[in-house]
Amino acid sequence: MDVYTYSMETDVSRRQPADSLFELPCACQNLRRLTRVITRIYDQELRKAGLEITQFGLLTALAATGEASQKRLSAGFAMDSTTLTRTLGLLRKQGWVQVKRGKDRRERLFSLTRAGKRQMVKAQPYWELAEQKLRRELGDARWKQMKETVSRVTEAAMAA
Template sequence: MERATDLAECRNCLCLAARSAARRITAVYDRELRPHGLRATQFTILTMLMMRGQTTVGALAKSLGMDRTTLTRNAALIAAKGWIAVTADGGDARLHVLSITPAGEALAREAFPAWRRAQERVSTAFGPVGVAALHRLSDARMT
């Protein structure tokens, strides 16, 4: 017997809840980072390059769980501000390598306390169990 269609169930859609939560979380980080002229995604790219060193667009996109074209677009904006350098790999002109500049590193270090404030606010809102669940979900494969 087929279950009756009750669209009221959609009010509890986990996809919608996750997307809404992601937007709100991002807004917390963006508010804290705004005085430094940064958005959360830009700060993440800068700090990842600081930790990893020069990295190809493809490798960085994979580690960030981001589409290559989205990262390429973000990298171009950051490069225009002088915070990263984008160079072609000598062997393949289609392969672009990203590296942080001294100005980008200085900015990321200056903005780090703002990022930490956002991290603490979001962690407090989620609580330890929520933070652990969020990390589990970000690592999980649901396909």
């Protein structure tokens, strides 16, 4: 059994990137840090179109599904319902998403408005720039491997 603690001696200079990131002992901390770094890259580009990556992700999901309930969106993104409510509220306020009642009176169905579709078209080139930045750094083979690994790790984590 391997046990990792912050006090374990390691050759930090050999393992840490040049920018002196802390060596973190668990998958969760490492993935959260990675997510923050990648989110900054996408947000930096998408802000030029007045969006952040969480908003762009919801717009693209609604474009793909046509309409979706909050429950479906929450499951599809593995996102907390409270966070989703806040983001959907911002998109509705901007006029990019509309809502209607579903078959069940409690169910609400979300879909893109024309303005939301235009916003996606406006943001798409900035999203592509963020993708290109990462892909260029990783290279095509590692890019493909990263996407496959992320998918497998997500499935494993959901099953755990």
